[in-house]
Amino acid sequence: xxxxxxxxxxxxxxxxxxxxxxxxxxxxxxxxxxxxxxxxxxxxxxxxxxxxxxxxxxxxxxxxxxxxxxxxxxxxxxxxxxxxxxxxxxxxxxxxxxxxxxxxxxxxxxxxxxxxxxxxxxxxxxxxxxxxxxxxxxxxxxxxxxxxxxxxxxxxxxxxxxxxxxxxxxxxxxxxxxxxxxxxxxxxxxxxxxxxxxxxxxxxxxxxxxxxxxxxxxxxxxxxxxxxxxxxxxxxxxxxxxxxxxxxxxxxxxxxxxxxxxxxxxxxxxxxxxxxxxxxxxxxxxxxxxxxxxxxxxxxxxxxxxxxxxxx
Amino acid sequence: xxxxxxxxxxxxxxxxxxxxxxxxxxxxxxxxxxxxxxxxxxxxxxxxxxxxxxxxxxxxxxxxxxxxxxxxxxxxxxxxxxxxxxxxxxxxxxxxxxxxxxxxxxxxxxxxxxxxxxxxxxxxxxxxxxxxxxxxxxxxxxxxxxxxxxxxxxxxxxxxxxxxxxxxxxxxxxxxxxxxxxxxxxxxxxxxxxxxxxxxxxxxxxxxxxxxxxxxxxxxxxxxxxxxxxxxxxxxxxxxxxxxxxxxxxxxxxxxxxxxxxxxxxxxxxxxxxxxxxxxxxxxxxxxxxxxxxxxxxxxxxxxxxx
Numbered sequence: 001x002x003x004x005x006x007x008x009x010x011x012x013x014x015x016x017x018x019x020x021x022x023x024x025x026x027x028x029x030x031x032x033x034x035x036x037x038x039x040x041x042x043x044x045x046x047x048x049x050x051x052x053x054x055x056x057x058x059x060x061x062x063x064x065x066x067x068x069x070x071x072x073x074x075x076x077x078x079x080x081x082x083x084x085x086x087x088x089x090x091x092x093x094x095x096x097x098x099x100x101x102x103x104x105x106x107x108x109x110x111x112x113x114x115x116x117x118x119x120x121x122x123x124x125x126x127x128x129x130x131x132x133x134x135x136x137x138x139x140x141x142x143x144x145x146x147x148x149x150x151x152x153x154x155x156x157x158x159x160x161x162x163x164x165x166x167x168x169x170x171x172x173x174x175x176x177x178x179x180x181x182x183x184x185x186x187x188x189x190x191x192x193x194x195x196x197x198x199x200x201x202x203x204x205x206x207x208x209x210x211x212x213x214x215x216x217x218x219x220x221x222x223x224x225x226x227x228x229x230x231x232x233x234x235x236x237x238x239x240x241x242x243x244x245x246x247x248x249x250x251x252x253x254x255x256x257x258x259x260x261x262x263x264x265x266x267x268x269x270x271x272x273x274x275x276x277x278x279x280x281x282x283x284x285x286x287x288x289x290x291x292x293x294x295x296x297x298x299x300x301x302x303x304x305x306x307x308x309x310x311x312x
Numbered sequence: 313x314x315x316x317x318x319x320x321x322x323x324x325x326x327x328x329x330x331x332x333x334x335x336x337x338x339x340x341x342x343x344x345x346x347x348x349x350x351x352x353x354x355x356x357x358x359x360x361x362x363x364x365x366x367x368x369x370x371x372x373x374x375x376x377x378x379x380x381x382x383x384x385x386x387x388x389x390x391x392x393x394x395x396x397x398x399x400x401x402x403x404x405x406x407x408x409x410x411x412x413x414x415x416x417x418x419x420x421x422x423x424x425x426x427x428x429x430x431x432x433x434x435x436x437x438x439x440x441x442x443x444x445x446x447x448x449x450x451x452x453x454x455x456x457x458x459x460x461x462x463x464x465x466x467x468x469x470x471x472x473x474x475x476x477x478x479x480x481x482x483x484x485x486x487x488x489x490x491x492x493x494x495x496x497x498x499x500x501x502x503x504x505x506x507x508x509x510x511x512x513x514x515x516x517x518x519x520x521x522x523x524x525x526x527x528x529x530x531x532x533x534x535x536x537x538x539x540x541x542x543x544x545x546x547x548x549x550x551x552x553x554x555x556x557x558x559x560x561x562x563x564x565x566x567x568x569x570x571x572x573x574x575x576x577x578x579x580x581x582x583x584x585x586x587x588x589x590x591x592x593x594x595x596x597x598x599x600x601x602x603x604x605x606x607x608x609x610x611x612x613x614x615x616x617x618x619x
Contacts, residue, residue, distance in 0.1 A: 030437025037430035052463035123355040134546040291459035
């Protein structure tokens with residue numbers, strides 16, 4: 001009953017943040033509830049970041065031990081052809097992956113939003129299924145499928161009497177990796193878009209239909225603009241993931257020895273520097289530089305699209 | 313509570329507050345052949361590797377090499393493979409599965425508890441520094457987590473924590489995105505008036521949280537927990553860096569280890585059949601979890617992207 005009383009006292013329309021009337025007395029409980037997470041955040045995010053930055057400013061040699069080196073590791077990184085090649089490569093991956101994943105996901109989501117048959121529901125599940133598969137397993141499976149000794153492609157090309165392409169060679173590995181990542185992530189983005197589309201008020205379409213809009217026009221001029229903020233956020237996720245590209249090239253590397261070297265992506269390079277060559281300081285500089293780039297790229301993208309997406 | 317976070321989505325989007333009725337399956341229009349064709353091609357493409365895995369899981373190593381990669385071999389070796397998985401190297405595969413369960417559940421449940429508490433704090437209290445804290449949280453979603461692994465490894469190594477289960481569980485307690493999702497959900501699903509009323513009635517903050525807020529958050533809790541558990545199960549980079557003791561590996565790293573071994577090795581250690589059947593078995597739990605919890609993730613995945 002008291003709930004009703006206070007609800008009338010302060011109508012929900014003008015809802016303000018968190019019991020403003022009782023603010024002062026209870027505010028400190030905010031910190032109590034936040035504290036456990038804050039501790040974990042400080043210990044496992046802030047501390048490692050600060051420590052990585054500290055390590056990146058030092059060198060460690062057997063002769064001289066840990067020594068302050070200023071930005072030397074960063075100068076070295078930006079002069080390191082292997083690192084720069086890797087950076088350019090993930091940038092190229094981002095330019096290819098992101099539009100393919102988001103584009104396909106949008107098309108599937110729009111079609112699934114439009115067609116509501118049992119078959120459509122079933123294909124929605126199948127398109128999403130790869131999200132439930134660990135990246136390692138996905139890469140392993142595609143590695144088998146690409147393989148000349150296990151894969152179906154060789155027999156397929158034999159059947160056509162054509163020479164089978166080597167999908168794990170220097171020339172083809174980019175496309176092969178693109179395919180794996182597209183397979184893995186498109187369904188996830190599709191579900192996000194689909195759920196956003198489902199929540200649009202259908203009366204909007206009625207109005208468009210009365211005005212004689214075609215389905216394509218409805219999709220492009222009503223549906224897409226409404227879900228812009230979802231699209232922007234998924235692009236950011238996709239961008240962050242792509243710049244950190246690691247698992248798939250790492251898993252395929254033993255199968256495609258020539259095509260994927262230890263510095264194929266910056267993350268792979270940092271991992272190999274740290275764990276194969278014990279160069280933790282230089283590896284820290286590289287992962288810190290990569291992290292900074294990812295962060296800046298996301299922020300720039302978010303700011304650039306702020307008006308359109310309506311995100312603050 | 314079958315709609316999970318859908319109400320939130322509705323409020324955010326629909327101009328009128330009326331309950332939407334998706335009247336679009338109204339009697340009309342020809343079957344959309346083009347759309348169905350597109351979906352059929354897509355379904356085939358996304359199914360292909362899974363189908364291959366199901367088939368390959370039932371083959372012996374020689375069967376894998378014998379051709380017909382997309383169809384069953386004459387010899388149905390699935391049960392032999394499972395028996396071999398349970399015994400190879402003292403049944404290390406079962407340990408890997410157990411480790412994956414432990415890492416995913418401990419990390420997933422722990423990070424969800426923290427996210428629920430923190431999300432509640434951000435959504436329902438205006439405390440000193442809350443605005444700044446939330447900004448920092450949002451920014452941290454964009455910090456690539458792999459950039460944290462190397463320094464965390466060095467820190468853990470100094471403490472003698474690498475090569476223990478804690479090296480994998482503790483860092484996965486961190487889920488800034490989970491906090492963000494919980495905050496977005498709580499803000500809309502739990503009216504301030506309800507909490508104020510409880511306070512007027514003399515309920516303490518913790519009791520209000522436990523008896524009033526938590527039950528209302530259940531759909532979001534399930535969604536965040538599912539996402540965090542899946543993240544933990546799929547985790548690769550962290551355990552790869554932290555764990556070198558084979559007996560502590562999760563199944564993802566272990567299977568890749570077998571792949572490398574089979575790829576480079578001498579006759580005795582070629583176990584392609586275990587790589588394929590082991591992969592097949594390792595994806596079953598997640599597929600089941602997703603099928604059972606469909607209503608949660610379908611709405612939940614869009615939860616954070618609308619605000």
